[in-house]
Amino acid sequence: MxxxxxxxxxxxxxxxxxxxxxxxxxxxxxxxxxxxxxxxxxxxxxxxxxxxxxxxxxxxxxxxxxxxxxxxxxxxxxxxxxxxxxxxxxxxxxxxxxxxxxxxxxxxxxxxxxxxxxxxxxxxxxxxxxxxxxxxxxxxxxxxxxxxxxxxxxxxxxxxxxxxxxxxxxxHASATLTQSLDARRMRFAAFAADVLRGRLSRIARERRFADFVDEIVGFEATRGFATYESPAMRQGNGKLAQLNSAFMDACARLHALDQSMKRLRASDALAPFFEELAQNFESEALKEHLERYKATLPKRLRDAQRALPHTDHATQLDFTTSAELLYRFIADTIRYLSIPNHRAAPRYDARTxxxxxxxxxxxxxxxxxxxxxxxxxxxxxxxxxxxxxxxxxxxxxxxxxxxxxxxxxxxxxxxxxxxxxxxxxxxxxxxxxxxxxxxxxxxxxxxxxxxxxxxxxxxxxxxxxxxxxxxxxxxxxxxxxxxxxxxxxxxxxxxxxxxxxxxxxxIVPPRTRWLVGKTLAQLRAQAALACEGKLAGLGERFHSGTHDLMSQLRALLTRRSREHRHALLWMLVTLEVGQAMIDLRRDSRALHTACIPDALRIAWSTSLARVLRDIAVLFRTPDSRTLRRAIASVVASIVIAEDMLERTRDERSRRREVQRVLACLHFVRTALVDPDAPFDAHR
Known part of the structure; x- marks a missing residue:
């Protein structure tokens, strides 16, 4: 030798x-x-x-x-x-x-x-x-x-x-932490490209999202004790926390976009955009490519939407919703790939x-x-x-x-x-x-x-x-x-x-079905938190709490069992609906309703409150009755939002605000009526 x-x-x-x-x-x-x-x-x-x-x-x-x-x-x-x-x-x-x-x-x-x-x-x-x-x-x-x-x-x-x-x-754990960050970025980029091209089966996608849960929780634990190693790690602790929070947001956006590709009829019209985005995820300078792609995306999406039949209202709404999800996914991915600023570190909400x-x-x-x-x-x-x-x-x-x-x-x-x-x-x-x-x-x-x-x-x-x-x-x-x-x-x-x-x-072992069911109920209640919690820092609390509870369930349940997949389905639907409700609340607060009649404005406020209440009740006590009531509330809000959209036809910025709200509502409706969703076991 x-x-x-x-x-x-x-x-x-x-x-x-x-x-x-x-x-x-x-x-x-x-x-x-x-x-x-x-x-x-x-x-x-x-x-x-x-x-x-x-x-x-x-x-x-x-x-x-x-x-x-x-x-x-x-x-x-x-x-x-x-x-x-x-x-x-x-x-x-x-x-x-x-x-x-x-x-x-x-x-x-x-x-x-x-x-x-x-x-x-x-x-x-x-x-x-x-x-x-x-x-x-x-x-x-x-x-x-x-x-x-x-x-x-x-x-x-x-x-x-x-x-x-x-x-x-x-x-030092800091060196391992840096290596894990680089490896996680590459895995996420490869997975996003496969999702955008539709290469993976549903089971494979769900398992990969579940693996991300372990990575998020493990990263948070490693970040916690790495701060004891050096002053530099303590100073950079906030940035690492922001990176982990941004990664949770990007994963949730990717899942929502994946679900829209499955449920909405506008996927064919957006297929070229998905292919271009997949190619960007395979490139070396991913962040720069995504920023350039994002800059030209709104105009290209408007041009593509004009080519659709104006009389087909359902297709137009599907396209608007998918385009909004695509844009938000790109924006959150860029935030994940960027160097965080020096704002306060988001709090990781560990729940038991x-x-x-x-x-x-x-x-x-x-x-x-x-x-x-x-x-x-x-x-x-x-x-x-x-x-x-x-x-x-x-x-x-x-x-x-x-x-x-x-x-x-x-x-x-x-x-x-x-x-x-x-x-x-x-x-x-x-x-x-x-x-x-x-x-x-x-x-x-x-x-x-x-x-x-x-x-x-x-x-x-x-x-x-x-x-x-x-x-x-x-x-x-x-x-x-x-x-x-x-x-x-x-x-x-x-x-x-x-x-x-x-x-x-x-004596009540941790794997008891009743005890696992209580943890699963707390996981579902995260969607209720998205509907009822204070908006300041709500996204971080929602995502960290949901991932932490799912990590506990993954430890309790046998991998690839029916119970494990059932819990995973609840986590995914909680993430997509909960994130949509947070977006809906933020976009509704940003609405400028000066040009909207008082009666319509009051009807919208009442309808939005009913949606938030019924979605929270659905996730706390899921059954056919609460599901039907939640669907009815969302549909009623969609009708009112479409009326507001008609009233803002001549004001582009106001119309864009209402379109964002309408896209959130439509996505929530598609999630509730999805036959694969776990809301009603007897459906």
Missing amino acids: SLQQARLSMRDWLVTDGHVWLHLAKTLLAAFIAMSIAMRLELPQPRVAMTTTFVLMQPFSGMVLAKSVYRFAGTALGMIAALALGAVFVQQPELHALALTIWVAACTALAVRYRHFRWYGFVLAGYTAALIGIPAVTDPNSLLIATLTRGAEVMLGIVCSSVVSALVFPR SRFVVVATFMRTGIVIAATAWFWIVTAWPSGGYAVIGATLACALSSALARPSKFIAQMAAGAALAIVIGYAYLCRVYPAIDGLALLCAMLAPPLAAGAFLAMRPSSAGYGIGFCVFFCLLAAPDNRIVYDPGLLLNNGVAVLVAMLGAAIACAV
């Missing part, structure tokens, strides 16, 4: 498998530094500092720093809660356990409500209070010392993880159904309360570890669609940790002399666990192994060689986790 080939092979390895080995090495380095410092400072449980590093370490520096910030806040809040509960319910183990259960369940429910790295802060606030407070149930005199030492150990793990991630061969939050609270509370009750009633010596195991299981699995499966994997990893920990306690630790040899002997099992934790399919096994190997069998400053204690505590953890897995599979 030549020197150049060797360099290319090394470079390829570094960007693939090399990242995996680098992450493993940094994780072990942070864990061993935290353990060493904790032993040097004579903290009672260096294992807690080690556990912190395994939970914190992530591939990118920004992820670790963001996680550290929220872990620091969550740990501090958990320490305060543990002290407060221990002081209020001193020598009252039943009330103390009940209050602690409510606190942990509330924190876990809030973690589900506030996701991403805020999730981790709330989770830490819950199970830090449990880690400190559970031993204090039977020994309240040790509460203050346990709180201070546990806080010091956790903070030490946070500092070590952050320092190693930021200084030792750091990987309150029913999901309540179900998480109930499920977590029942599991922890049952475990704590059994511990107190039976005076089980290792019952405290059982409660801690149940708390960790419920907390770490709270954001997953299949928590029972993840907890079962954690239990399997914990079982392996008990076996290997027993061997280390009996055979390895007595034969070790010195910190260097201790780290060398701990490296193989911990590296294997960290490797499993990096892969989504085996993350539960790896997390369970690393966390419980450290908690149950990692060395302390004063090692207690008691294999019986290790086995008893390990059995308690296993029993609690298996019970938690069963409970999470039985």
Whole structure:
């Protein structure tokens, strides 16, 4: 092999498998530094500092720093809660356990409500209070010392993880973010060209729009923790947020244009325009080509419309609607491709159904309360570890669609940790002399666990192994060689986790049809938000909320199943109708009605209010009755808008304003009467 080939092979390895080995090495380095410092400072449980590093370490520096910030806040809040509960319910183990259960369940429910790295802060606030407070149930005199030492150990793990991630061969999410932006632009351009040429089947188009949902939500999460990496990323955070918002708008416009090509009869007249636009999307300088195309488009569209039969009113209206959608798609695509200005960053509206939050609270509370009750009633010596195991299981699995499966994997990893920990306690630790040899002997099992934790399919096994190997069998400053204690505590953890897995599979699991239906109802209600919400910033709130809810449904439902496609159809129709209602409200506000008689102006205001009300009711309670009423309201508004259009025939600018309103109404009507729409299952 030549020197150049060797360099290319090394470079390829570094960007693939090399990242995996680098992450493993940094994780072990942070864990061993935290353990060493904790032993040097004579903290009672260096294992807690080690556990912190395994939970914190992530591939990118920004992820670790963001996680550290929220872990620091969550740990501090958990320490305060543990002290407060221990002081209020001193020598009252039943009330103390009940209050602690409510606190942990509330924190876990809030973690589900506030996701991403805020999730981790709330989770830490819950199970830090449990880690400190559970031993204090039977020994309240040790509460203050346990709180201070546990806080010091956790903070030490946070500092070590952050320092190693930021200084030792750091990987920055900002570079990945830039690459993902370029790749997303190319994918969007290729997809838009295929849509405009009608090359894709309906199923293929729907799946591609669904993939865009994952990209939007993933980009938002990456943008959130990339701001922790450098001041430049914090300054550019607003621009990135605007880019993601503009991408959501462009995707919605493309879907609306695709639907108009299917439903409206003017598609043949606009076919040359679609072909030219597709060619522009295949060009290198896409933004410049689109700007030139947009500048000449209005006149060319007017010329093409004059060639249509003037007596065919339906075709004329179809052409006006399709032309308006085409123009708005081009304008929003140019905005997406442009460098954003320095206005305030749009807020990404992450939404979680309150029913999901309540179900998480109930499920977590029942599991922890049952475990704590059994511990107190039976005076089980290792019952405290059982409660801690149940708390960790419920907390770490709270954001997953299949928590029972993840907890079962954690239990399997914990079982392996008990076996290997027993061997280390009996055979390895007595034969070790010195910190260097201790780290060398701990490296193989911990590296294997960290490797499993990096892969989504085996993350539960790896997390369970690393966390419980450290908690149950990692060395302390004063090692207690008691294999019986290790086995008893390990059995308690296993029993609690298996019970938690069963409970999470039985007590309102996240994939329950009723619970999924509530999330779907909240997704549909986004269209009602478009009809009723304040117009300032409404577009950003509408699109981000809709995409976030669909991302949750995609995690809950089996891909390519009938339920998944049904939810996807609702997302698409919510996007097209909701965006049309926002456009309708904005265009109606911009109408100049000075030349319109008072009676017609009043009739229009009344009709518009009825349309907004009936569309909102339709999406909240879709059935044949609300569908017919919404269609009737839209048709009545179209009649009034056409009358206003006739009154503004001699004023070109006023006529253009009314045409925009009429195009929105006509597009909404075509969406409501579409036989493929999911409004009425019995239609």
